[in-house]
Amino acid sequence: MADTAATATPETADETGDGIRRRDFIDIAAVSAAGVGGLAVLYPLISQMAPSKDVLAASTTEVDVSAIQPGQAIKAVFRKQPLFVRRLTPAEVQEANATPVGALRDPQTLAERTQEGHQDMLVTMGVCTHLGCVPLGAAEGEVKGEFGGYFCPCHGSHYDTAGRIRKGPAPTNLEVPEYTFTSDTTIQVG
Amino acid sequence: MSFPWAKEYTPANGFTKFLDEKLPLPRLVYNAVGAGYPVPRNLSYFWNFGVLAGFFLVLQIVTGIILAMHYAANAQVAFATTEHIMRNVNWGWLMRYAHANGASFFFIVVYLHIFRGFYYSSYKAPREMIWLLGVTIFLLMMATAFMGYVLPWGQMSFWGAKVITGLFGAIPLVGEPIQIWLLGGYAPDNAALNRFFSLHFLLPFVIAGCVILHIWALHIPGSSNPTGVEIKSESDTLPFHPYYTVKDGFGLGVALILFMTMVFFLPNALGHPDNYIEANPLSTPAHIVPEWYFWPFYAILRAFTVDFLFIPAKLLGVIAMFGSILLWFILPWLDRSPVRSGHYRPLFRKFFWFGLIPAMIVLFICGGAPAEEPYVMLSQLATAYYFLHFLVILPIVGQIEKPEPLPYSITEAVLGSDKKAVLGENASPAV
Numbered sequence: 001m002a003d004t005a006a007t008a009t010p011e012t013a014d015e016t017g018d019g020i021r022r023r024d025f026i027d028i029a030a031v032s033a034a035g036v037g038g039l040a041v042l043y044p045l046i047s048q049m050a051p052s053k054d055v056l057a058a059s060t061t062e063v064d065v066s067a068i069q070p071g072q073a074i075k076a077v078f079r080k081q082p083l084f085v086r087r088l089t090p091a092e093v094q095e096a097n098a099t100p101v102g103a104l105r106d107p108q109t110l111a112e113r114t115q116e117g118h119q120d121m122l123v124t125m126g127v128c129t130h131l132g133c134v135p136l137g138a139a140e141g142e143v144k145g146e147f148g149g150y151f152c153p154c155h156g157s158h159y160d161t162a163g164r165i166r167k168g169p170a171p172t173n174l175e176v177p178e179y180t181f182t183s184d185t186t187i188q189v190g
Numbered sequence: 191m192s193f194p195w196a197k198e199y200t201p202a203n204g205f206t207k208f209l210d211e212k213l214p215l216p217r218l219v220y221n222a223v224g225a226g227y228p229v230p231r232n233l234s235y236f237w238n239f240g241v242l243a244g245f246f247l248v249l250q251i252v253t254g255i256i257l258a259m260h261y262a263a264n265a266q267v268a269f270a271t272t273e274h275i276m277r278n279v280n281w282g283w284l285m286r287y288a289h290a291n292g293a294s295f296f297f298i299v300v301y302l303h304i305f306r307g308f309y310y311s312s313y314k315a316p317r318e319m320i321w322l323l324g325v326t327i328f329l330l331m332m333a334t335a336f337m338g339y340v341l342p343w344g345q346m347s348f349w350g351a352k353v354i355t356g357l358f359g360a361i362p363l364v365g366e367p368i369q370i371w372l373l374g375g376y377a378p379d380n381a382a383l384n385r386f387f388s389l390h391f392l393l394p395f396v397i398a399g400c401v402i403l404h405i406w407a408l409h410i411p412g413s414s415n416p417t418g419v420e421i422k423s424e425s426d427t428l429p430f431h432p433y434y435t436v437k438d439g440f441g442l443g444v445a446l447i448l449f450m451t452m453v454f455f456l457p458n459a460l461g462h463p464d465n466y467i468e469a470n471p472l473s474t475p476a477h478i479v480p481e482w483y484f485w486p487f488y489a490i491l492r493a494f495t496v497d498f499l500f501i502p503a504k505l506l507g508v509i510a511m512f513g514s515i516l517l518w519f520i521l522p523w524l525d526r527s528p529v530r531s532g533h534y535r536p537l538f539r540k541f542f543w544f545g546l547i548p549a550m551i552v553l554f555i556c557g558g559a560p561a562e563e564p565y566v567m568l569s570q571l572a573t574a575y576y577f578l579h580f581l582v583i584l585p586i587v588g589q590i591e592k593p594e595p596l597p598y599s600i601t602e603a604v605l606g607s608d609k610k611a612v613l614g615e616n617a618s619p620a621v
Contacts, residue, residue, distance in 0.1 A: 030439070044281035048256055052278040 059190045065121060066185035073138040075126060078177060078189045082126030084138045084150070085187070088161055092148065093120055096162040106172045110162040113176050123187060124163040124174035128152040135159060135174070150174065192221065193228045193412070195424040222409065228427035229434055230415035232604050236310075237413060237434075238441035239303035244401060245442060246296035251394050253289040254338075261341065263387035265380040268343035269468040287457040293335050294460045295449050297483035300328060309542060310418060311530040316411045318522040323404040325518045327397055332484070332515075334393040337386040339481055340378070344465030349478050351378040351386070357491070360508040377471055417603045418530025419596055426600035477560055485557025486550055490514050490576070492561050493569040510573065517580055524580060527588035529596065537591040541583050549575040 012023050061078045065085055068074055073086035088096070096110040114122060126134050130152065136142040137150035137159075145151030146167060147160035157168030164173040179189040199220040201207040206216055220226045260279045262271045275282035304324070307313055313321035336354055340347045355378070359369040374381030412421060421427055428434070452459065460482055464475045480488050494507035517524075532539050552572040559565040597603035 034439070044284055045252070045256065047280045048282060048285060049259070050280055052260070052274070052280060052282070054274065054278040 061189045062182070063187050063189060064185060065187055070120065072140075075138050076189075078125070082134050083177070083189060084122075084124050084126045084163075084174075086122045086124075086138065088120045088122055090120075092161040095148065096160060096164075099160065099162075099164075105165050108162070108164060108173055113162055113164075113173070115179075115181065118181060121187075122161075122163055123179055123189070124176055127175065128154065128157055128170055129165065129172045129174065130155055130157050130168070130170035192226075193421065193424070193427065195427075196221070196228050197225045197429060199224075199226055222405070222430075223435065224431045225429040227409070227412075227430040228421070228424070229413055229430050230421060230426060230600050231428045231433075232415050232417065232600050233413065233434065233437070234416050235437075235441060236302070236306040236416075238438055239299045239306060240408075241438040242299040242441060242445050243296065243303055245445075246292055246299060247394065247397060247401065249292045250289060250296060251398070253285050253292060254391070254394065256285045257289055258387075258391060261387075263341065263384050265343060265383050265469075268341065268383060272342040272344075283457075284453070287453045290461060291449065291452045291457060293338065294481070294483065295445070295452075296331065297335070299445065300331065301483075304328070308546070309532040310414055310416060311525060311527070311532070312414045313522045314525065314530050315522070317408070317414060319407045320404060321522055322519060323400055323407060325515070327400045327404060328518075329515060330393055330397045330400065334390060334397065335481065335483065337390040337393075339465075340383065340386045341390060342465060343383060343469045345467045345469060345473075345475050346462050346465040346478065348378055348469035348471065349474055350480060351382060353478065354480075355382075357508045357511070360502070360504040362505065378469075379471075414530065415600060416531060416533060417597055417600055418534065419598075419600055419603065422599045423601070479558055482554075482558060485555075486553035487511050487514060487557070489553040489557035489565075489569040490573045492557075492566065493573040495566060495570075510577075514573075514576060517577075521580065521584075525584045525588055527591060527593070529593040534594045534596055535587075535591060536594060537587050538584075541579060541587060545575060545583070546579050548572075549579070 012021055014021050059079055061076060061083065063074075063076045063083070063085055065074075065087070068085060068087040070087050070089045071092075073084055076083040076085060093110065101107045101109055110119060110122075113124075114120075126138060128135050131154065133152050133154035135145075135150035135152040135157070137144040143151045143153075145158035147158050149161045149163055149166075150159040151157070152159075152168065152170065155169050157170035158166050159170075159174055160166050162173075163176070165171070177189050179187050182188045199210075199217045201210045201216070209215065210217055217226075257275060260271065260275045260282060262268060272286070275286050277283075279285070307321065307324070336350070340351045351373075355369050355372045358372060359365040361368060370376060372382075373379075374385065462479065462481075464478075467475075479485070488511075491507040491511040494503045494510060497503050498506055527535060527538065529535055532542055549572040552568050553576065556565040556569040556572070
């Protein structure tokens with residue numbers, strides 16, 4: 001029903017002659033409020049899929065590293081993913097330090113990937129940075145790859161003794177999680 | 191019915207023209223809830239509740255799918271995962287409280303929707319199919335709500351499952367095997383919980399399908415209206431959009447304010463504290479009641495306390511409870527009055543306001559009360575009236591009542607007119 005002069009009410013009349021009616025304001029205000037409210041509802045609907053509080057609460061792990069002999073590694077679990085803790089032999093440390101950093105795909109020195117005073121303690125995620133498989137080389141007798149560190153059997157990524165990517169499709173070095181030495185023999189990851 | 195004066199959808203640009211040829215969804219929307227659907231101009235707020243019921247169905251499906259992402263239907267962990275949702279999942283408390291209170295609000299709006307149908311005889315020709323589909327939806331809702339209440343695996347969940355499946359045990363000869371088959375065991379356990387979860391997930395989509403049929407059937411004759419007089423001309427109607435989108439939008443706003451008040455400030459007011467105790471097959475809660483929306487029917491179930499002839503009281507109660515809803519299926523053929531709206535039916539109105547409504551209120555109160563006097567006796571009186579009203583009073587009133595004069599048209603009812611309508615011309619439903 002078109003608003004003719006005879007039926008126009010204060011809401012529908014164009015009183016000031018500028019083409020704006022009071023009803024235009026009501027329309028815009030109502031639709032805006034509904035739109036903002038609708039968007040606000042989306043937030044919890046999306047947020048509910050993020051990690052829940054119990055998952056976040058399980059996001060630190062303590063590892064006792066006292067029993068690891070040079071050349072040995074242990075597997076721990078951090079955030080439901082494998083964690084490699086490896087005590088490097090002096091030869092492995094030397095080999096890692098001797099590698100020219102500039103030639104690496106993801107240039108990092110061994111010192112950058114370990115903590116001061118604990119350069120022989122290499123803590124990395126056991127998750128290949130290519131597509132997430134668990135690389136071999138942590139357990140005794142496993143293939144360590146062409147560079148003596150880790151080897152991912154899924155798509156053939158070779159990591160060196162500092163856990164750096166040297167050959168194969170993986171784009172970056174094995175991730176070093178955030179961790180601290182809570183004592184000389186214990187680390188807390190996360 | 192598409193009235194001849196309904197506005198025609200015209201695609202505005204190349205894309206909508208393309209769409210209109212290949213898949214005319216915009217045209218469907220335009221003709222269903224847009225300017226292309228003429229609706230009686232005199233609809234009151236009682237005509238909001240269909241849209242509101244649709245809204246709460248969508249809300250239940252959205253929150254329900256989210257809850258299912260975090261819940262595990264296993265008797266070992268079901269209760270724990272419900273608490274996990276409340277404590278660990280981001281906004282999980284909001285999802286669960288919205289779902290639990292959403293069920294209550296779904297029933298509130300559907301009961302008001304049905305009340306509207308009773309008072310204005312929305313079930314009468316030519317809208318019988320809409321009514322039949324509506325009763326079907328209501329039955330599906332009850333089944334869905336019941337099974338959903340079992341899932342948290344609290345004390346009320348468990349004993350509700352036991353009692354309601356026990357209803358089937360009342361069937362002669364095959365009752366007990368049926369009950370065991372329904373539960374997949376001798377008492378509710380993992381098997382029952384799993385199938386209830388599966389069906390609780392399925393049925394809302396069956397309801398959604400029935401809702402589509404319900405709306406489809408509605409759009410053939412179009413909405414009824416408070417006068418009960420059929421649409422005669424364009425001046426009796428308004429386009430659905432913007433007139434009723436705005437009216438429904440306002441109603442939705444009010445409903446949401448009430449709903450969110452419950453969710454945020456009284457989330458457990460409609461629930462039962464016993465359901466925060468994990469299911470224990472060895473201990474029945476002292477006072478076991480279903481959710482509030484089942485109370486009237488629960489009262490009818492419990493109203494039968496003595497055997498009649500060879501029929502045991504237990505079976506009578508079950509028959510009466512199911513019968514009290516199933517008889518709605520024949521309501522369009524019980525109420526033969528040619529006048530639709532209760533507004534023009536003085537005798538019907540008396541029985542409606544002073545008979546049916548008080549009886550329903552009494553049944554509601556008694557259903558939530560313990561099974562003791564005076565509630566049992568009151569339930570019996572109210573149950574008797576309930577069946578009397580539908581099976582005896584309505585058919586007789588339709589025969590003997592002298593309806594008040596109907597307006598000639600909706601337009602006349604709204605704008606007033608000097609032309610006094612003649613009853614004989616308008617008393618019969620427009621064909």
